[in-house]
Amino acid sequence: MSSLAVISGTGALSEQVRKVAEETSLLYTEYFIKPLLPNLEEPWRTLYKSKKLSAGILGLHPFKFSEIEEQLRKDRIQSIYFCGDFPKSQYFRVLMQQKIFGRLIRLGDKKFNQFFDATNNGFADPIRYYLALVNLLDSLGIKPMFARDLFPSFVTQEGDAGRIHAPPAIVASLPNLLVTLGRHIDIISPQRVNLSQAAIVDSGVIVEVETTGTDQLIDSYGTKSLIKRRIPFLLKPPSVDFNPALDQPTIGPTTVTKCMRAKIAGIVVCAETTIVIDKKQTLQLLDQAEMFLYSIPFRQLAQVYRENFDHTWE
Structure with a gap:
């Protein structure tokens, strides 16, 4: 199932996904798309290069939707599994601060702005970011998958x-x-x-x-x-x-x-x-x-x- 993408995090669940995937010979392409640290123009690369991430994970710029789209099309991705665990000290505390997230948003390209602006402004900006990403994937015809369908032992x-x-x-x-x-x-x-x-x-x-x-x-x-x-x-x-x-x-x-x-x-x-x-x-x-x-x-x-x-x- 090489047309499956996995959006990964850095915690125990991500490691568990990798282990089970290896045991079952599940083929997939793993991406890391997370805005993590403030005051860094490329915050995702810092974590991508750390020992917390295994080799072979493809880091994507979270606010460059054109680049994300290009890569997913190149890899012919048809379905996606969100493995959304992450260190809260590096994510929630940052993203829930509107000023910091506002600076990160300004890194976005035209396509990001298009999808972000179309989300409900009644939600906090981090949720709007997530919804914008989901809508981008939907526009590409990429179907989200349940863990029950891929990793039934997890649920x-x-x-x-x-x-x-x-x-x-x-x-x-x-x-x-x-x-x-x-x-x-x-x-x-x-x-x-x-x-x-x-x-x-x-x-x-x-x-x-x-x-x-x-x-x-x-x-x-x-x-x-x-x-x-x-x-x-x-x-x-x-x-x-x-x-x-x-x-x-x-x-x-x-x-x-x-x-x-x-x-x-x-x-x-x-x-x-x-x-x-x-x-x-x-x-x-x-x-x-x-x-x-x-x-x-x-x-x-x-x-x-x-x-x-x-x-x-x-």
Whole structure:
């Protein structure tokens, strides 16, 4: 499948993708398209040359869309898999600062400006960048792929994954919680600053919502000692707004460890769209901590979104 492109990051998931691809003889072209560091005219090259990236990765200028298009056409790319993990210290903290991102945007070529200007200015600029890139790929007829189709061992399956099962009352409440969370985020975050949506839920109530990342959400909840905890759980579904193939939620040992420290009883995700880094270790940690991991059937989540949100994905 040499017509497959992989947009990579620099974290554990990228390394896992490379390992499985080698084991299964999957052929693909790997690209690194990420604006990372401020005050550098070519920030992607700094990381590209570092030891964190393996040989053979093709670094592309994130704001030169004409160059990206030319390379993808040259490589005859027909489908793409987003391996979107990255060091938050080098990415989110930079991109969420509008002044810094504004300077990076000025590096863009005419085609970048065309696609960027066509995005919804109700979103934060980093999200607009991402959407512009997605729209460029769409204009080239390049189809985003799910991990379930390429790396099925990465994703969760329907139902309970570990020894501890989610309480039936929580499972029954999930459709309504998905709707409540989607509407809640629309109200509190009119200018979206990330693609995913996650929350801490307890006794059917959304206690806290993600704003800058899941790790920060869990840490923040864990510091609130006055909160009366019953069976709090992390709810981490795909976004209502964005095709889940473009931003597939990820959990792993770090997520479980942080949940343990915050006295969170379990994790709820969506089956087939949620990637588990180091799955064996993650499941072992869940069992040791007596936490549950429950995966909502993808078809159920998609139906809930379609029935309750006009602006959701197909």
